[in-house]
Amino acid sequence: xxxxxxxxxxxxxxxxxxxxxxxxxxxxxxxxxxxxxxxxxxxxxxxxxxxxxxxxxxxxxxxxxxxxxxxxxxxxxxxxxxxxxxxxxxxxxxxxxxxxxxxxxxxxxxxxxxxxxxxxxxxxxxxxxxxxxxxxxxxxxxxxxxxxxxxxxxxxxxxxxxxxxxxxxxxxxxxxxxxxxxxxxxxxxxxxxxxxxxxxxxxxxxxxxxxxxxxxxxxxxxxxxxxxxxxxxxxxxxxxxxxxxxxxxxxxxxxxxxxxxxxxxxxxxxxxxxxxxxxxxxxxxxxxxxxxxxxxxxxxxxxxxxxxxxxxxxxxxxxxxxxxxxxxxxxxxxxxxxxxxxxxxxxxxxxxxxxxxxxxxxxxxxxxxxxxxxxxxxxxxxxxxxxxxxxxxxxxxxxxxxxxxxxxxxxxxxxxxxxxxxxxxxxxxxxxxxxxxxxxxxxxxxxxxxxxxxxxxxxxxxxxxxxxxx
Ligand code: BGC
Numbered sequence: 494x495x496x497x498x499x500x501x502x503x504x505x506x507x508x509x510x511x512x513x514x515x516x517x518x519x520x521x522x523x524x525x526x527x528x529x530x531x532x533x534x535x536x537x538x539x540x541x542x543x544x545x546x547x548x549x550x551x552x553x554x555x556x557x558x559x560x561x562x563x564x565x566x567x568x569x570x571x572x573x574x575x576x577x578x579x580x581x582x583x584x585x586x587x588x589x590x591x592x593x594x595x596x597x598x599x600x601x602x603x604x605x606x607x608x609x610x611x612x613x614x615x616x617x618x619x620x621x622x623x624x625x626x627x628x629x630x631x632x633x634x635x636x637x638x639x640x641x642x643x644x645x646x647x648x649x650x651x652x653x654x655x656x657x658x659x660x661x662x663x664x665x666x667x668x669x670x671x672x673x674x675x676x677x678x679x680x681x682x683x684x685x686x687x688x689x690x691x692x693x694x695x696x697x698x699x700x701x702x703x704x705x706x707x708x709x710x711x712x713x714x715x716x717x718x719x720x721x722x723x724x725x726x727x728x729x730x731x732x733x734x735x736x737x738x739x740x741x742x743x744x745x746x747x748x749x750x751x752x753x754x755x756x757x758x759x760x761x762x763x764x765x766x767x768x769x770x771x772x773x774x775x776x777x778x779x780x781x782x783x784x785x786x787x788x789x790x791x792x793x794x795x796x797x798x799x800x801x802x803x804x805x806x807x808x809x810x811x812x813x814x815x816x817x818x819x820x821x822x823x824x825x826x827x828x829x830x831x832x833x834x835x836x837x838x839x840x841x842x843x844x845x846x847x848x849x850x851x852x853x854x855x856x857x858x859x860x861x862x863x864x865x866x867x868x869x870x871x872x873x874x875x876x877x878x879x880x881x882x883x884x885x886x887x888x889x890x891x892x893x894x895x896x897x898x899x900x901x902x903x904x905x906x907x908x909x910x911x912x913x914x915x916x917x918x919x920x921x922x923x924x925x926x927x928x929x930x931x932x933x934x935x936x937x938x939x940x941x942x943x944x945x946x947x948x949x950x951x952x953x954x955x956x957x958x959x960x961x962x963x
């Protein structure tokens with residue numbers, strides 16, 4: 494089967510109960526993009542020390558090796574908007590998978606720092622495209638009843654990727670095998686690439702291209718009830734008939750669309766201001782500062798990865814039952830409390846075992862708080878709130894913001910720490926998490942069980958952001 498010939502074209506859509514299962518499998522395949530995202534962002538932590546030794550890389554150079562990927566991911570997410578609008582979400586994912594594969598091989602075979610950075614830039618672009626296209630694609634092919642769980646499954650794969658990367662790094666670190674650490678990523682990349690060949694095009698993208706009969710065929714392939722599939726197609730057609738341009742033109746001319754873009758951008762800024770990546774990138778340093786030995790720090794870091802993954806599983810179970818707003822508020826409240834406690838322990842000082850355990854407990858609680866809400870929900874909401882004609886543009890803006898903020902915060906963190914001290918830095922993050930609660934209460938809609946077209950109709954009719962779901 495060629496990449497242009499998706500299963501939905503090969504097997505005419507017939508509905509039936511297996512159709513719902515097909516929609517889930519399709520969502521899972523697309524979520525493999527999340528696995529690659531997690532693996533490639535997580536793997537560098539353990540490899541960096543060995544790379545530094547082999548190439549005699551200065552601390553500044555090592556920072557470049559790490560941050561080149563985030564910069565490239567920001568770039569990739571901007572490119573992804575155009576790529577997925579022109580060529581479709583499926584081809585965007587396929588392109589990303591090829592870049593993941595090539596990037597892993599370039600990194601593993603690198604003979605110089607420059608070559609390594611080139612490989613990291615390739616991986617970064619792939620991550621940016623994947624982080625853009627996967628939640629968008631998943632939200633467009635799945636039914637509203639499970640949409641939250643399916644997009645959150647993507648986030649679960651991100652956390653699984655980070656955890657697996659920590660584990661492989663730990664195992665391979667005994668022999669200093671950094672090339673294997675980076676090269677092994679080619680294996681899941683090849684699997685992801687093969688999986689992409691089986692994905693159908695998004696019916697919503699096909700409709701935007703004016704290919705109604707193919708869109709109906711795919712929709713019937715993915716929905717248990719053909720009547721429901723046809724109704725969904727006519728809802729999409731109705732939204733598309735409304736006047737107005739696409740993407741940036743819509744942004745310039747339509748104040749309602751500007752609101753959803755700004756909400757997506759704000760959500761991604763707030764997700765990064767929770768402080769999650771400070772923990773993801775600097776956990777071993779934080780633990781060592783709390784007098785942990787090197788191997789205890791490695792294990793404590795792996796535990797963070799594990800909790801991140803387990804708590805994301807909790808979110809999947811409840812996101813479509815409790816709804817987005819309650820989970821997000823609970824998540825931010827837990828993070829605020831955990832950051833206040835971490836700051837308090839730092840301010841109190843001391844090196845007793847109970848102090849150290851308290852610190853680990855606070856950080857684990859923080860990660861669990863992030864994973865039950867701010868992690869999966871921000872991606873879910875960003876993929877739900879944009880109108881179809883502006884979805885590529887809107888999600889490109891929010892994904893770009895995610896990566897730029899990620900890059901900025903992880904770059905300034907060490908300087909902020911040096912200026913404010915550890916306790917105050919944690920308290921600043923506590924305040925940001927408190928602010929996230931206020932923003933959620935004021936602006937975040939409850940999108941549980943609401944179709945993308947209903948959300949769009951309310952947004953474009955000027956309904957308050959908070960009320961887009963009702
Ligand atoms: C965030 C990443 C973070 C990851 C941790 C994602 O939702 O966007 O910045 O590293 O969660 O699980």
